[in-house]
Amino acid sequence: MKKNLMKALLAIPVTLVHHIMELHNYQATHAPVAELFMEHLFSGSPSRTTDDIVMNVIGLFEILIFNLIFGTFLYHDLNTNGIYAIARQKGRHTWYFRKVAELFLYTVIWVSGYLTSVLLLSSYTTSLSIDSVAVTMFVTTLIILTFFAFVITLLINLCAIRFGSNFGFVIVYLALILLTGLAIINEKIPFLKNLPLLLKLNPMANAVVNWDLSGSKTLFACIYFFAFSLLAVLIGLRYIAKMDIGIQDRENSQ
C-alpha cells in the first residue's frame, strides 16, 4: 500500500523531468495559464495534421509511464503470492473490486500529481495568474485523463491475465497506436470523414483534450470514458469469475 502510494507519487518527478526542457526554453510570456497548460500537456497545436496528432499523442507520455508501473497490478496477485490472499476472501469479486478500487485511487493520485505539476509549470512561465478558466480546464482534464489512464491500465492487466504478462502492455498499446492511426487517416479519407461517429468514439480522440475545447466535447469525453471504464470493470469481473487462477504462466509457456 505504502509502496504503491510512493509509486503513484512518482508522477510528479516524471512530469518535471519530462517538461524541464520546455521550461528551460520558455520565455516568460503573457499568455493565459489555461493556454500554456494545454500546450505543455499535449505539446502540439490543436490542429490535426499528422505531425500534430503524433505530437499530441506523445503528450500522453506520463500516462504511458503509469501503465508501465501499474500494468501488472492485478495480474501479479492472481499469478503468484496473491493466491493466498484470494483464497481467504468471500469471493473472487471481493478481491477484484478491492483491487480495482485501489487501482482507481492510484490513478487519481498519479494524474493529479501529473496535472498539478503541469499547471504549476504553466503558471510559472507567465506573468498572468491561475484564473477560473485554467481551473475549469484542469478539472475537466483531470476527469478525462484519470478515466483514460484507469481504463487503459485495467485493460492491460486483464490482457496480461488472459494472454500472459508480456502481452498485456503490447496488445493494448498496439491497439492504441492503431486507433491513433485511424484518427490520422480520418482527416484524409473522405469516406471516413463522412462517418463522424468513428472519430467521436475513438478513445485517442477523446483523450487528447486540446483537439476541441468546446464544453460539449469535453463533457462527451468525460461520459465516454466513464462508460468505457464501467464496461471494462464488468468485463473484468466476468472474466475473473470464470478463469482458472494461477495456471496462466504454464499455459503460455507451452
Next chain:
Amino acid sequence: MYTIEIRNLCKTIKNAVILEDINLKLESGNVYGFVGKNGSGKTMLFRSLAGLVHPTSGEVVINGKILHKDIAFVENLGLIIENVGLYPEFTGFKNLKLLAKINNKINDEQIKATIARVGLDPEDKRTVKKYSLGMRQRIVLAQALMESPDVLLLDEPTNGLDEAGTELIRSILREEVKRGALIAIASHDKEDIAFLCDTKYKMTAGRLEEMA
C-alpha cells in the same frame, strides 16, 4: 465437522485430460495423502479443491455447498500450493500480517507465535527474498497454519526442507489433526505420506486409486 466430497471431477486443458473422473470423500480429523509422479495431477487436484480452478465437469461439495455455485472458496482454509511463495519484498511477519488482515481473526501475537512454531524468528527483519529455500517453505506453512484452519490443503509441504524441518512439520500436523482439522497432503515423496496419513491415494496420469 467438515466434509469435502468430490464427485466425478474432470479437468481438461486444451484437450489434455489433467484430472479424470475423481470421486472422493474427505472428513475432519483425518489425514489424507496423495502420492504420484510429477505431472500426475496432484497440484491440479488441490487447486480444484481450493476453488482456484473450475472443473470441466463434476463438482466439489463442501459441507453440502457446491464450490463455484454456493461458495467461492473453502471457508477457514489453510493452503499451500506448490511453488507459490509470499511477497519477496516483505518480511515474513509483514506478509502474514497482510494476509491475516483480510479476515481479522488473529492478532500480531498469534502471528508471531505461528512463525515461532514453524521454527523461524518472528522478529527477523530480513525480507523473504533473502530467505533460504527451507525458510521460505516454513513461512508459507506458517501462513497456512496461523488462523487455525478447519481444512489444510498442503501441496508438497516438505519441499526444500531438511530432515529437522520435515520432522517439525510432521509433529505440527499431528497436533493439527488432534485439534480436529481435515488435512490433505500431496507429495511426490512416499515417505512423507506414509508417516502421516491414515488414508493414502495414488495419482497416475490424472486418475486416483486408494492404496492399501
